[in-house]
Amino acid sequence: MNSQMVVENLENDVRREVRRAYYADGLFDLVYGLGIVFISMMVLSEIAISLWFLPVLYAIVVLPAAKKRWVQPRVGYVKPGRPTRTWQGLMAALTALLLAGVLITALSGRGEQSPLLQGAYRVIGWVMSRFGLLIGLIAGAATAWNGYSLGLKRLMGYGGGMALAGALSTWRGLGVALPVHLAAPERSGALFFALLGLAMAGVGAALFGRFVREHPLQREEA
Amino acid sequence: MAGANDKVDLQVGLQAIADLDRTVHSPARLLILAVLYVSEEVDFGFLLGRTGLTRGNLSSHMARLEEEGYVTVQKEFVALRPLTLYHITRQGRRAFSAYRRQMLSVLASLPEE
Numbered sequence: 001m002n003s004q005m006v007v008e009n010l011e012n013d014v015r016r017e018v019r020r021a022y023y024a025d026g027l028f029d030l031v032y033g034l035g036i037v038f039i040s041m042m043v044l045s046e047i048a049i050s051l052w053f054l055p056v057l058y059a060i061v062v063l064p065a066a067k068k069r070w071v072q073p074r075v076g077y078v079k080p081g082r083p084t085r086t087w088q089g090l091m092a093a094l095t096a097l098l099l100a101g102v103l104i105t106a107l108s109g110r111g112e113q114s115p116l117l118q119g120a121y122r123v124i125g126w127v128m129s130r131f132g133l134l135i136g137l138i139a140g141a142a143t144a145w146n147g148y149s150l151g152l153k154r155l156m157g158y159g160g161g162m163a164l165a166g167a168l169s170t171w172r173g174l175g176v177a178l179p180v181h182l183a184a185p186e187r188s189g190a191l192f193f194a195l196l197g198l199a200m201a202g203v204g205a206a207l208f209g210r211f212v213r214e215h216p217l218q219r220e221e222a
Numbered sequence: 223m224a225g226a227n228d229k230v231d232l233q234v235g236l237q238a239i240a241d242l243d244r245t246v247h248s249p250a251r252l253l254i255l256a257v258l259y260v261s262e263e264v265d266f267g268f269l270l271g272r273t274g275l276t277r278g279n280l281s282s283h284m285a286r287l288e289e290e291g292y293v294t295v296q297k298e299f300v301a302l303r304p305l306t307l308y309h310i311t312r313q314g315r316r317a318f319s320a321y322r323r324q325m326l327s328v329l330a331s332l333p334e335e
């Protein structure tokens with residue numbers, strides 16, 4: 001490796017180091033694992049879709065607060081910045097695609113007779129009937145890729161777990177097979193995501209316990 | 223003619239070295255800026271652990287970066303403990319990117335082994 005490559009890799013190496021430090025204490029696994037459990041419970045309980053964002057909001061608010069409260073006094077606090085430009089570009093392209101779809105549908109102006117609108121309804125119906133599978137595959141692939149790029153095997157495991165939970169969620173017979181009453185049997189696949197969330201929270205709690213033991217509180221302040 | 227080209231390259235290289243931002247060029251500040259560049263917010267304790275600097279040394283480097291307008295400081299209390307958070311500014315981000323470009327051109331102008 002020549003010196004030019006060292007300079008070019010500096011940013012990537014530091015980014016990787018910062019992000020690995022962010023996941024090291026286990027709080028991410030604990031908080032997001034519980035978030036997945038909450039969302040799964042809401043899906044199973046037939047709570048309105050518009051409220052499904054609440055557990056995500058909980059995780060976004062709770063994680064930094066927990067890190068500042070318990071991690072910062074021990075090893076310091078860091079919040080990783082924006083992802084790489086490739087990732088930003090990918091997200092921008094996806095958002096633009098979704099917005100274009102919404103805009104085209106909204107501007108079609110021919111009500112339900114519009115073939116475009118009917119096509120959009122078909123797409124939405126197709127997505128909703130495979131919601132668990134699609135979420136599992138997309139979130140699983142993103143999490144596994146994140147784990148692979150950081151060299152964190154447990155994140156790769158979560159990714160595989162999400163994809164598996166998504167695939168299993170398509171099993172329509174589960175609602176009948178379960179010895180408990182579910183409000184909506186077609187949503188019973190969320191149970192697999194709840195189990196995955198519990199496993200993540202368990203791993204996170206164990207990691208956090210070890211982190212607290214290995215890093216006792218410092219007395220001096222900055 | 224090859225000699226003339228070498229001279230031109232050397233001049234370009236020397237000019238690039240002369241133009242390097244001295245605030246960023248310090249190894250400690252470069253490492254601090256690199257951490258801040260890839261982070262949304264970083265606290266003093268994290269930088270202390272990652273850079274291996276003493277508290278006094280880190281404080282003086284942070285003060286220099288703040289003076290240059292490359293970082294902003296935010297102080298708050300969490301559970302009665304002081305928390306000093308640093309954020310890189312747009313100017314700091316530009317300075318770090320420019321430094322990296324300049325270093326690459328400097329290294330490109332130097333002879334390989």
